[in-house]
Amino acid sequence: MSHKNKSKKKIRRDIARKLKLRGKCKKKNPSDSKGLFNQTPFPTEADIMSISRHQQTMKINEYSSKTPSSKKDWCNMIEACELQLRENGPNCPLYNNLGLARLNLGEHDKAEVALLKAIQFKEADSITFFNLGLVYKAQKRLSLARDTYQHAIKLDPNNFKCLVNLSNLLLGLRDYDGALNTYRQAHKIQPNHPNTNFMLAALEGRYVSQAPQQFVRDLFDQYAATFEQHLQDDLNYEVPSVIRHMMDRYLTNGSVESLLDLGCGTGLVGCAFADHHIKLVVGVDLSPKMLEQARIKDCYSELHTGDLLHFLQQTKLRFDFFVAADVFIYIGDLKPVLTGMRRCAKAGAIVAFSFECSSAKEIQLRHTGRFAHNHKYVCQVATETGWQLLDQKQLVLRNQRGIVDGSIVVLRLRPPQ
Structure with missing residues (x-):
C-alpha cells in the first residue's frame, strides 16, 4: 500500500473519530421530536443524513447520541464532505451534508449552492429540500422558503419538523388559516408535542395559562445569536431603557441593593441598570443560549437557568427590585408570578414589567403565540397579591x-396591615 493511500486512510479515520460517527444509514424516524420546533437551522439527529448511500470507503451516518454543536464540529463535517467529493465524485448526500454544515456556520450563500446541487439528483428527498428551505428562511427569502418546505412535505407528508417550520413561516406571513391547517397536520403525527399543541390553542382561540417551557426555551435558544440585532434593527425595541428612565424617580444610587431580572435573556436589563451599582443582580431565564450572551456582558452577580416561577418559589434570596421586560407575553395568569415575587420581596420592594395590551379580554392568547392582558385585570391581580x-x-x-x-x-409592595 502506498504512503499516499495510508495517509488518506488516516485522514478518514481521524475525521470519523472527531465526528463520532459510526454504523449504517438509518431511516429517518418521524417520531423524533428533539428540537423540532426551531425555525432556524439547528438540526436534530434526523437532519444528519448519511453522507453516502452508495458503496463508499467511508460512510458518515446519523449521529447516535448528539449532533454537531460547535463551529469545530461543523468544520470537521465540511472537511469530511469535501474529502469524499474529491475522492468519489458528486452525489446527493454529500452535497446535502455540506450544505447543512455551511448553513450552521452562517455561510448561507455557500449552503444554497451545495443544496441546489443536491436536489439535482434523483435521490434528493424531503430532508434535502427541507434543508434548502432553511437556507431560504435564513436569507429572508420567505416565499422561496415556503415553496421549498411545501415540496419537502409533498415528498414526505410525515416530515414533522418541516410541517412545524412551514407553520411558523406562514404565521410570519400572516397566513393564519394556512398555519392552522399545517399545525393540524403536524398534530396528527405527534399529538402530544407541547409546542404544536400550544400554537394550535392560540390559532383556535382556546385558553391556556402559559406557554410551555419547551416552547419558550426552543424559541429563544435558536434566537439567541441574533436576538439583540433583530430587536434593534428590525423591531425598534426599547423596553429596558424605558423602564430604566421610568425608575429614575423611584431609585437613587444606593437605594437598591438587589435586583431580580425575570426572563433576563441576553442581559439588556442588567446593562440598563449597570450605572446604579446594585450589589446583587440576579438573572433567571429558561434559555441556556440566551444566558450565554448575558454572561458575556458581566452585568450579573448570578445567572440561573430555569423557570422563573420555580425560582421565585424556591430561592432564599430577597430582593427590593424586580424587572420583567417582555416576559409576561408568555404567561397568561399573572397571579402566581406576582405572588411569587411578593414571597421573596423586601419591605417596600418595587416591580416594573411590560405587557401587551388587550382592549377586550382580561387575558388573550393571540395568534402569534403571545399573551395580551387587559390593564384593569393587571391592576386587579396586583391588588389581590399585595x-x-x-x-x-x-x-x-x-x-x-x-x-x-x-x-x-x-408597582410597590404594600406594607402589612
Whole structure:
C-alpha cells in the first residue's frame, strides 16, 4: 500500500473519530421530536443524513447520541464532505451534508449552492429540500422558503419538523388559516408535542395559562445569536431603557441593593441598570443560549437557568427590585408570578414589567403565540397579591408584523396591615 493511500486512510479515520460517527444509514424516524420546533437551522439527529448511500470507503451516518454543536464540529463535517467529493465524485448526500454544515456556520450563500446541487439528483428527498428551505428562511427569502418546505412535505407528508417550520413561516406571513391547517397536520403525527399543541390553542382561540417551557426555551435558544440585532434593527425595541428612565424617580444610587431580572435573556436589563451599582443582580431565564450572551456582558452577580416561577418559589434570596421586560407575553395568569415575587420581596420592594395590551379580554392568547392582558385585570391581580400601582406608561413595545401596543407598570409592595 502506498504512503499516499495510508495517509488518506488516516485522514478518514481521524475525521470519523472527531465526528463520532459510526454504523449504517438509518431511516429517518418521524417520531423524533428533539428540537423540532426551531425555525432556524439547528438540526436534530434526523437532519444528519448519511453522507453516502452508495458503496463508499467511508460512510458518515446519523449521529447516535448528539449532533454537531460547535463551529469545530461543523468544520470537521465540511472537511469530511469535501474529502469524499474529491475522492468519489458528486452525489446527493454529500452535497446535502455540506450544505447543512455551511448553513450552521452562517455561510448561507455557500449552503444554497451545495443544496441546489443536491436536489439535482434523483435521490434528493424531503430532508434535502427541507434543508434548502432553511437556507431560504435564513436569507429572508420567505416565499422561496415556503415553496421549498411545501415540496419537502409533498415528498414526505410525515416530515414533522418541516410541517412545524412551514407553520411558523406562514404565521410570519400572516397566513393564519394556512398555519392552522399545517399545525393540524403536524398534530396528527405527534399529538402530544407541547409546542404544536400550544400554537394550535392560540390559532383556535382556546385558553391556556402559559406557554410551555419547551416552547419558550426552543424559541429563544435558536434566537439567541441574533436576538439583540433583530430587536434593534428590525423591531425598534426599547423596553429596558424605558423602564430604566421610568425608575429614575423611584431609585437613587444606593437605594437598591438587589435586583431580580425575570426572563433576563441576553442581559439588556442588567446593562440598563449597570450605572446604579446594585450589589446583587440576579438573572433567571429558561434559555441556556440566551444566558450565554448575558454572561458575556458581566452585568450579573448570578445567572440561573430555569423557570422563573420555580425560582421565585424556591430561592432564599430577597430582593427590593424586580424587572420583567417582555416576559409576561408568555404567561397568561399573572397571579402566581406576582405572588411569587411578593414571597421573596423586601419591605417596600418595587416591580416594573411590560405587557401587551388587550382592549377586550382580561387575558388573550393571540395568534402569534403571545399573551395580551387587559390593564384593569393587571391592576386587579396586583391588588389581590399585595402590590399597589405607582406608575404606568403606554407605548409601542415593538414593530413586529405591525405595531404592538403595550404598557409598562410600576408597582410597590404594600406594607402589612
